[in-house]
Amino acid sequence: MTAFILRRSLQSIVVLFIMSLIVFVGVNLVGDPVDMLINPEADQAEIDRVIRDLGLDRPVSEQYWYFVLNAFQGDLGRSFIFGEPALKLIVQRMPATMELALVSLLMAVVFGIPLGIYAGLKPNSKFSKTIMAGSILGFSMPTFWVGIILIMFFSVHLGWLPSTGRGDVATYFGVTSSAFTLDGLSHIFLPAFNLALFKLSSVIRLARAGTREVILQDYIKFARAKGLAESRVVRIHLLKNIMIPVITIIGLEFGSLIAFSTVTETVFAWPGMGKLIIDSIYNLDRPVVVAYLMIIVVIFVMLNLIVDILYSVLDPRVRIKGVS
Amino acid sequence: MGASANKQSYDLPAAGLRKFWLDFSESPTAVIALFVFLIILFIAIFAPWVSPSNPYDLTSVDIMNSRLPPGSEDFSGNYYLLGTDGAGRDMLSAIFYGLRVSLGVGALSGLVALILGASVGLSAAYFGGRFETIMMRIVDIQLSFPSILMALIILAAFGKGVEKTIIALILVQWAYYARAARASALVEKNKEYVEAAKCLALGDKRIILSHIAPNCMAPLIVVGTLQTAHAISLEATLSFLGLGLPITEPSLGLLIGNGFEYMYSGDFWISIFPGVALLITIVSINLVGDQLRDMFNPRLQK
Amino acid sequence: MRQALEPILKINNLQTHFFTKAGILKAVDGVSFEIAAGEIVGLVGESGSGKSITGFSVMGLVDAPGKIIDGSINFKGKDLSALSNDQMQNIRGNRIAMIFQDPMMTLNPVLRIETQMIEAIQAHDGSISREDARIRSRDTLGLVGISSPDERLRAYPHQFSGGMRQRVSIAIAMLNRPDLIIADEPTTALDVTIQGQVISEMQKLCRETQTALLWITHDLAVVAGIADRVCVMYAGRIVEQGLVANIIANPMHPYTQGLMGSVPSQNQRGKPLQQIDGMVPSMLNLPVGCAFQNRCNYANEKCSNIQPDITQVADGRQVRCFNIPVGQRL
Numbered sequence: 001m002t003a004f005i006l007r008r009s010l011q012s013i014v015v016l017f018i019m020s021l022i023v024f025v026g027v028n029l030v031g032d033p034v035d036m037l038i039n040p041e042a043d044q045a046e047i048d049r050v051i052r053d054l055g056l057d058r059p060v061s062e063q064y065w066y067f068v069l070n071a072f073q074g075d076l077g078r079s080f081i082f083g084e085p086a087l088k089l090i091v092q093r094m095p096a097t098m099e100l101a102l103v104s105l106l107m108a109v110v111f112g113i114p115l116g117i118y119a120g121l122k123p124n125s126k127f128s129k130t131i132m133a134g135s136i137l138g139f140s141m142p143t144f145w146v147g148i149i150l151i152m153f154f155s156v157h158l159g160w161l162p163s164t165g166r167g168d169v170a171t172y173f174g175v176t177s178s179a180f181t182l183d184g185l186s187h188i189f190l191p192a193f194n195l196a197l198f199k200l201s202s203v204i205r206l207a208r209a210g211t212r213e214v215i216l217q218d219y220i221k222f223a224r225a226k227g228l229a230e231s232r233v234v235r236i237h238l239l240k241n242i243m244i245p246v247i248t249i250i251g252l253e254f255g256s257l258i259a260f261s262t263v264t265e266t267v268f269a270w271p272g273m274g275k276l277i278i279d280s281i282y283n284l285d286r287p288v289v290v291a292y293l294m295i296i297v298v299i300f301v302m303l304n305l306i307v308d309i310l311y312s313v314l315d316p317r318v319r320i321k322g323v324s
Numbered sequence: 325m326g327a328s329a330n331k332q333s334y335d336l337p338a339a340g341l342r343k344f345w346l347d348f349s350e351s352p353t354a355v356i357a358l359f360v361f362l363i364i365l366f367i368a369i370f371a372p373w374v375s376p377s378n379p380y381d382l383t384s385v386d387i388m389n390s391r392l393p394p395g396s397e398d399f400s401g402n403y404y405l406l407g408t409d410g411a412g413r414d415m416l417s418a419i420f421y422g423l424r425v426s427l428g429v430g431a432l433s434g435l436v437a438l439i440l441g442a443s444v445g446l447s448a449a450y451f452g453g454r455f456e457t458i459m460m461r462i463v464d465i466q467l468s469f470p471s472i473l474m475a476l477i478i479l480a481a482f483g484k485g486v487e488k489t490i491i492a493l494i495l496v497q498w499a500y501y502a503r504a505a506r507a508s509a510l511v512e513k514n515k516e517y518v519e520a521a522k523c524l525a526l527g528d529k530r531i532i533l534s535h536i537a538p539n540c541m542a543p544l545i546v547v548g549t550l551q552t553a554h555a556i557s558l559e560a561t562l563s564f565l566g567l568g569l570p571i572t573e574p575s576l577g578l579l580i581g582n583g584f585e586y587m588y589s590g591d592f593w594i595s596i597f598p599g600v601a602l603l604i605t606i607v608s609i610n611l612v613g614d615q616l617r618d619m620f621n622p623r624l625q626k
Numbered sequence: 627m628r629q630a631l632e633p634i635l636k637i638n639n640l641q642t643h644f645f646t647k648a649g650i651l652k653a654v655d656g657v658s659f660e661i662a663a664g665e666i667v668g669l670v671g672e673s674g675s676g677k678s679i680t681g682f683s684v685m686g687l688v689d690a691p692g693k694i695i696d697g698s699i700n701f702k703g704k705d706l707s708a709l710s711n712d713q714m715q716n717i718r719g720n721r722i723a724m725i726f727q728d729p730m731m732t733l734n735p736v737l738r739i740e741t742q743m744i745e746a747i748q749a750h751d752g753s754i755s756r757e758d759a760r761i762r763s764r765d766t767l768g769l770v771g772i773s774s775p776d777e778r779l780r781a782y783p784h785q786f787s788g789g790m791r792q793r794v795s796i797a798i799a800m801l802n803r804p805d806l807i808i809a810d811e812p813t814t815a816l817d818v819t820i821q822g823q824v825i826s827e828m829q830k831l832c833r834e835t836q837t838a839l840l841w842i843t844h845d846l847a848v849v850a851g852i853a854d855r856v857c858v859m860y861a862g863r864i865v866e867q868g869l870v871a872n873i874i875a876n877p878m879h880p881y882t883q884g885l886m887g888s889v890p891s892q893n894q895r896g897k898p899l900q901q902i903d904g905m906v907p908s909m910l911n912l913p914v915g916c917a918f919q920n921r922c923n924y925a926n927e928k929c930s931n932i933q934p935d936i937t938q939v940a941d942g943r944q945v946r947c948f949n950i951p952v953g954q955r956l
Binding site: 280 | 685687710714716717718719720723724726728730732733734735736737741742745746749750782784795798870
């Protein structure tokens with residue numbers, strides 16, 4: 001098992017390395033690094049100085065070396081707009097995004113899995129058909145549009161929930177989150193629900209597809225032949241088998257939650273990384289964009305690693321070598 | 325027991341297209357969805373002829389007509405079924421033209437991504453070896469990143485614009501096609517007719533194109549429909565964020581984005597109706613693609 | 627001798643049909659036979675003959691679109707076909723147990739063996755402790771010849787070989803000391819060498835514990851070795867049944883004769899293997915009259931028009947054919 005983890009960790013490091021290379025190449029060789037990293041408003045003398053400072057007049061390999069070196073030290077450039085180190089800006093906003101993503105994931109899983117299993121077990125019931133229709137809808141509607149509808153209905157029309165911003169925070173067990181306060185909850189509900197909707201449809205369809213496949217398997221029939229109550233068959237035999245693909249996909253999709261938060265955060269003016277990156281792309285604040293990319297790559301690689309480990313924990317066939 | 329009436333023999337199951345339709349029409353929703361989509365397609369292709377007016381003809385647009393609610397008439401007697409936007413353009417016409425752009429961009433990027441991805445996938449499966457390993461690694465890595473992120477990266481690097489958006493969409497989608505093509509080509513590769521073709525010393529290219537490719541079409545079509553819907557959705561998102569298509573080629577996403585601000589003052593129609601049009605388009609494509617996928621899934625055949 | 631014993635399972639005119647889009651598939655079309663306590667009965671037929679469905683019908687495990695539409699399944703005085711699913715649950719795995727064909731897929735790959743055994747015990751005995759259930763499981767594993775049962779309990783199915791997995795399935799079937807075990811092609815998926823072991827061990831077990839066994843298979847040779855009586859099935863019906871020794875020595879139904887003839891050991895060296903001409907008719911499209919007529923050497927006009935009834939012959943034999951010599955009929 002440890003060998004497995006070690007192997008995967010090594011692979012992750014390699015991927016990180018390759019991705020850093022790609023980002024570097026993208027910034028320096030594809031785009032014009034002068035545009036990318038230097039404030040376009042600067043005058044020529046300033047530009048020359050920065051070129052020397054950033055080492056843009058050095059050979060490419062040396063530049064890459066400095067890029068990596070700086071990255072390790074946490075220096076990924078300075079924002080044009082804010083003048084602050086890009087990394088610092090992003091890290092400041094990360095908790096808000098993480099919080100949003102986690103609450104969304106929770107919503108999606110807690111509701112999605114039971115609904116999906118039900119739809120898989122009783123595919124012809126009216127309720128199941130409604131669930132599936134709903135899931136297609138949820139899957140098709142672009143996140144931003146759902147957000148707009150939610151705001152229009154719950155904020156503008158009904159006035160129940162606030163439409164923008166993040167609420168008050170509280171700290172429990174060393175974790176600071178707005179989900180711990182009532183005001184925070186009222187602010188986080190709509191954007192989290194918005195984000196969750198897309199994921200919810202995925203989870204429902206996954207759980208349903210998994211259920212439909214597993215329920216036809218011989219071991220389910222055998223379990224019934226043993227006289228087990230149907231509830232046990234579903235709870236233990238079915239659930240454990242569909243959890244494997246469901247959890248791995250959910251884990252990987254957590255990354256896409258973070259990515260799609262860019263949209264939700266823009267619609268709801270939620271102060272997270274996502275809004276920052278959209279604004280930065282719009283304002284051509286390249287250093288922030290580069291820093292964001294690197295951070296995202298790190299997050300994704302780590303996510304992949306965690307999911308792989310989780311997979312081996314859940315599926316004994318991966319963990320323990322078999323006979324045949 | 326005595327003689328009992330036995331069943332008469334029945335016709336062999338209908339072959340080819342007829343069977344396809346029989347299976348497809350098992351889902352009435354899918355049939356309706358297909359019908360709706362064809363209507364949308366028609367509107368999109370013939371927008372200039374079907375629209376009440378050309379919303380981008382500056383001579384026919386009057387700022388005095390701006391923000392009229394749905395169902396109103398203006399002084400010249402023009403009827404605005406869905407109201408007008410902030411510049412006085414007829415929403416219905418704007419939506420028709422917008423459908424054109426949205427579908428056009430989605431379909432074009434999908435087609436190119438299909439050709440590109442399928443070529444890579446088929447060759448990878450056929451030639452195997454290091455080529456396959458490397459290509460599939462790239463595909464895997466790309467697929468592990470969400471599409472919106474990929475698109476943002478590409479647009480951030482290359483800037484905004486029609487061609488760049490299309491390129492971004494292509495680059496985002498090709499990997500899905502590559503993976504699907506490779507998976508089904510791997511299955512086909514081991515079948516006898518490929519052996520037979522090789523024995524006839526047919527060239528590799530010929531084998532791939534004429535023999536393997538047609539048999540892989542089914543899953544590719546499924547991926548195609550679902551991906552096209554996804555591409556349309558993605559383009560709309562990007563345009564909404566202001567990063568996609570420019571104002572000169574307004575897609576539905578841009579219309580929604582432009583209308584967003586008016587929503588707070590109650591002029592919901594400027595944002596909502598394009599949104600509904602977008603939704604209907606995407607949902608109908610997804611429903612069709614879903615049914616196709618269920619039809620072609622071997623694990624669900626009993 | 628065995629006819630004198632009261633049968634624990636009495637199936638009478640069982641009809642299980644599948645209502646598919648392409649038509650009604652009469653998988654089991656009027657099957658009747660009995661099993662006495664401690665008796666081993668073989669149910670022989672090719673694939674598609676309906677033998678497995680018969681087994682599932684007894685267990686109440688027929689999947690949609692199948693349904694038992696007629697007939698009775700009398701088990702120790704109760705008609706199983708009339709019971710609710712909850713009531714059947716009490717019987718399954720408890721008084722009647724089933725062993726499936728493919729040991730690879732019958733055990734849940736993500737659960738330990740002990741979990742899958744203990745749950746079978748606790749499902750029918752709410753009062754037993756987990757430890758007691760575990761001990762019983764361990765002892766039963768020993769009964770079927772699995773060494774180091776304590777370790778094996780903690781293992782996962784994929785850590786076992788095919789033969790071992792099937793032994794585990796047999797152990798699970800025996801856990802609650804059922805009155806009847808239905809074994810659906812239990813050795814078909816195993817290596818030939820293991821097959822022989824499992825067959826003889828099952829026979830020994832059933833004799834020792836006086837458990838009745840319904841052995842469903844396509845292989846007449848297997849049945850010859852283990853069963854007391856055999857029922858031969860074709861196209862959803864039983865065409866011949868009786869004592870194994872009698873049937874093997876003197877098969878009466880043309881199909882049984884064909885089956886006997888096609889067993890390689892029956893043929894002489896150098897001579898071409900015998901086979902039954904033709905193919906099983908589609909179950910959606912059975913011919914008027916006897917289902918076997920197209921492949922039968924003795925078929926005449928009567929066979930084409932009327933389905934034959936059961937004819938009683940000596941020694942409790944039953945044959946479904948018009949062409950039994952009159953002198954042999956009872």
